[in-house]
Amino acid sequence: MSRKSGLGKGLDALLSGDDDNLNTNAETGQGTLALADSEGLTPKYDTVVKLALDRLIASPGQPRKHFDETELRELADSITEHGVIQPIIAANSGDGTYFIIAGERRTRAARLAGLEEIPAIIREYTDQKRLEVSLIENIQRSDLNPIEEAVAYKNLMDFSGLSQEELAARVGKNRSTVANSLRLLKLPADVQKSLETGGISAGHARALLSVTDQRLQEKMFKDIIAKGLSVREVEKLASALNAPHLTDDEKAKGKPVAKRPPEIVEMEEKFIEKLGTKVSIDGGLEKGRIYIEYYSMDDLGRLYDILG
Secondary structure, rough: OOOOOOOOOHHHHOOOHHHHHHHHHOOOOEEEOOOOHHHHOOOOOOOOEEEEEHHHHEOOOOOOOOOOHHHHHHHHHHHHOOOOOOEEEEEOOOOOOEEEOOOOOHHHHHHHHHOEEEOOOOOOOOOOHHHHHHHHHHHHHHOHHHHHHHHHHHHHHHHHHOOOOHHHHHHHOOOOHHHHHHHHHOOHHHHHHHHOOOOOOOHHHHHHHHHHHHHHHHHHHHHHHOOOHHHHHHHHHHHHHHHOOOOOHHHHHHHOOOOOHHHHHHHHHHHHHHOOOEEEEOOOOOOOEEEOOOOOOOHHHHHHHHOO
């Protein structure tokens, strides 16, 4: 009988092992637990064992950093009453401890519940595969806040040399989803922090990202917090600020502007990074104008040298 899981096909594929050889109860889904670590023995791979909680450590690169204390306490209460029903996934670190590959939230709750051991399946992973599994588990459970998810994507790309398209295929996402997530890391630190803690939403963050001037981003962010602006209000304001052909009165009124293609926004950001000044693209995928700002003759000469 195949093992049932609520983690999705993507994670099952990464976690797949010889689970059919486990002694599993068809009604409870729980396997026979081998007391391995308590006797100083090395657990066999792909068997369910009991691991001492004091020998479990967070996996390097674990994307999730924030855990809701109320939810942890609720899970701990459930564990106290019913036990840990689904084994965690762990990997031998080589020094007598085990990395938590999938199930850090269960591990933390088990500690809160006062348990000394937790059921675990031991697997062997490369460093890259360990990062992939941790990332995908959290994504499929919707456990990551937007910044944690973006940092996880970046870490995996940096570590493995994957392109955005390759990474998207690995984690079962569209490339545009990965690209938009990574763009969040370009926000100012205080804006990222607010997004992490729920002070602003991902919709607010995306609207802020559409404003290329960081000073204006900061001002808009303060207005969101102080005035409680909705995402729609911020999008309207951002559209006006990004339309250089509008008059100041039109911008002040927040005259609506057609939503710009993400490719244009991304290209605009590349121009800004390359030229080191404010750049605005007014147009679409077929045609348009590029506005490049300068603030002195020296600045104009610098831009001429770059573009000449």
